[in-house]
Amino acid sequence: MMMRPGLAIARSGVTAVLLHPVRSATAVVCMVAILLPYVCGAAIARGVEGEARQALAAGPDLHVVQLRFGRPAPIRVSMADELRKIPGVRSVVPRIVGELALGTEFVPVVLIGVPPSRLPGAAESASSGRAMPQFVVGAELARTLHLSEGSYLPPFYRAKGGDRVSQIVGVLGRNESVASGHVMYTALATAAEVFDEAEHATDLLVECQPGYLDAVRRKLGRDFPTCRAASRDELASQLPANIRYLDGVFHMLFVLAFAVGIPLLLVASGVGLAERRSEAALLKATGWTTDGLLLRALVESGVLCLIAASSSLILGWVWLALGNGIGIASIFLPGWEFDAALQLPYRLDAEAILVATVLSFCIVATGSLYATWRVASAPVRLILR
Amino acid sequence: MLLAFTVVLVGVAGALLAGAPASPPAKTDFQSTVGGIGAGVAVDPSLCVRAFDDCVATDCGWRHGPVAGGDRFCPLHGFGPRR
Numbered sequence: 201m202m203m204r205p206g207l208a209i210a211r212s213g214v215t216a217v218l219l220h221p222v223r224s225a226t227a228v229v230c231m232v233a234i235l236l237p238y239v240c241g242a243a244i245a246r247g248v249e250g251e252a253r254q255a256l257a258a259g260p261d262l263h264v265v266q267l268r269f270g271r272p273a274p275i276r277v278s279m280a281d282e283l284r285k286i287p288g289v290r291s292v293v294p295r296i297v298g299e300l301a302l303g304t305e306f307v308p309v310v311l312i313g314v315p316p317s318r319l320p321g322a323a324e325s326a327s328s329g330r331a332m333p334q335f336v337v338g339a340e341l342a343r344t345l346h347l348s349e350g351s352y353l354p355p356f357y358r359a360k361g362g363d364r365v366s367q368i369v370g371v372l373g374r375n376e377s378v379a380s381g382h383v384m385y386t387a388l389a390t391a392a393e394v395f396d397e398a399e400h401a402t403d404l405l406v407e408c409q410p411g412y413l414d415a416v417r418r419k420l421g422r423d424f425p426t427c428r429a430a431s432r433d434e435l436a437s438q439l440p441a442n443i444r445y446l447d448g449v450f451h452m453l454f455v456l457a458f459a460v461g462i463p464l465l466l467v468a469s470g471v472g473l474a475e476r477r478s479e480a481a482l483l484k485a486t487g488w489t490t491d492g493l494l495l496r497a498l499v500e501s502g503v504l505c506l507i508a509a510s511s512s513l514i515l516g517w518v519w520l521a522l523g524n525g526i527g528i529a530s531i532f533l534p535g536w537e538f539d540a541a542l543q544l545p546y547r548l549d550a551e552a553i554l555v556a557t558v559l560s561f562c563i564v565a566t567g568s569l570y571a572t573w574r575v576a577s578a579p580v581r582l583i584l585r
Numbered sequence: 586m587l588l589a590f591t592v593v594l595v596g597v598a599g600a601l602l603a604g605a606p607a608s609p610p611a612k613t614d615f616q617s618t619v620g621g622i623g624a625g626v627a628v629d630p631s632l633c634v635r636a637f638d639d640c641v642a643t644d645c646g647w648r649h650g651p652v653a654g655g656d657r658f659c660p661l662h663g664f665g666p667r668r
Contacts, residue, residue: 379628402641506594511594514601534627534628
């Protein structure tokens with residue numbers, strides 16, 4: 201029974217939103233303008249971090265590179281045989297990861313070479329010396345260079361046996377990792393031929409038997425002092441640093457945006473509005489208590505805040521899922537193009553949305569509650585005068 | 586009317602949140618083939634190899650040239666974390 205007056209006051213708070221449609225709409229628009237980029241930015245940051253973690257999860261237990269002058273240098277493929285002899289090593293896979301530029305516009309390409317056993321389908325035949333070099337390309341590369349499955353690439357590298365035309369045997373899907381966009385992968389021998397680095401790879405991917413990781417790593421450090429071995433956990437603890445840094449910068453910008461938006465929100469939500477003053481006075485004159493007026497303003501702010509937060513989330517989803525994050529994706533993914541062929545990674549985060557909603561509520565409520573309290577605590581005759 | 590509108594809006598937003606997977610869908614085909622690549626923020630290595638993948642480069646290429654120790658000028662993490 202005691203709840204009924206409270207509910208009635210709360211309902212009048214909902215009605216109050218519609219009593220001043222321009223003020224309410226302005227407050228909602230202001231909040232959406234601030235919340236929307238924040239929600240989208242947080243979602244992209246989570247998505248990119250998720251993809252980075254997937255890349256690590258698909259990687260080896262130990263990642264071994266050769267160092268010369270403290271910098272990564274080509275590693276002998278034959279070293280893989282030496283590493284296989286270490287007790288606890290399950291497999292060692294040599295890999296080539298190199299850069300080159302293709303086409304007249306020098307489109308950057310990451311060329312990856314892996315043993316033929318890892319390659320799916322037709323690309324496997326690329327390992328045979330006489331076959332036409334075959335490559336699988338990423339979606340972004342295929343779009344930029346107008347490539348499709350079955351296309352031919354004119355000679356783009358100098359081979360000892362003469363220039364060779366290459367064939368595209370596959371195009372990666374648009375839902376693949378964003379790292380796949382500029383990637384071209386092939387057999388290890390073909391990649392070695394492209395870079396003219398026979399018998400060398402850029403890194404060795406070492407898989408260990410359970411429980412042997414530390415022992416293998418110690419043995420590697422002892423017997424191969426010029427190599428650097430990094431475990432998956434070690435990389436996982438360090439790699440997202442850049443992503444978190446960008447995320448932090450974005451949060452800071454958001455805080456600044458909020459700081460700039462506060463005066464706007466305060467004005468829009470009630471400070472200095474004569475309507476709120478006269479409305480409160482009339483209600484007070486008809487018997488409303490100060491608590492009732494404050495509850496009414498609180499509910500009004502809550503409804504405005506819920507509308508703004510929900511709208512921001514829905515619009516954010518539209519922006520990211522349907523608009524592919526146009527205009528905001530490149531902040532978190534340097535090099536991301538306006539018309540990217542890949543699906544933007546994103547993950548809508550409840551925590552970020554909750555924080556944003558609570559902050560907006562505090563600001564809107566502060567504006568309306570303060571104005572209401574100032575009016576409601578004064579004698580009616582003074583307010584009406 | 587407004588209350589109903591608000592409830593619908595919150596419901597749709599909640600459904601979007603609930604429908605979002607806790608982690609992005611697994612993209613293991615490509616990643617398992619190449620042994621995991623692209624654990625950085627850059628979509629290609631043209632600006633900074635390390636920002637594309639820390640496994641490929643131990644540090645920023647700008648550290649060694651064109652200005653020695655110039656990794657602070659790297660467009661991708663020049664003012665970011667330095668390891």
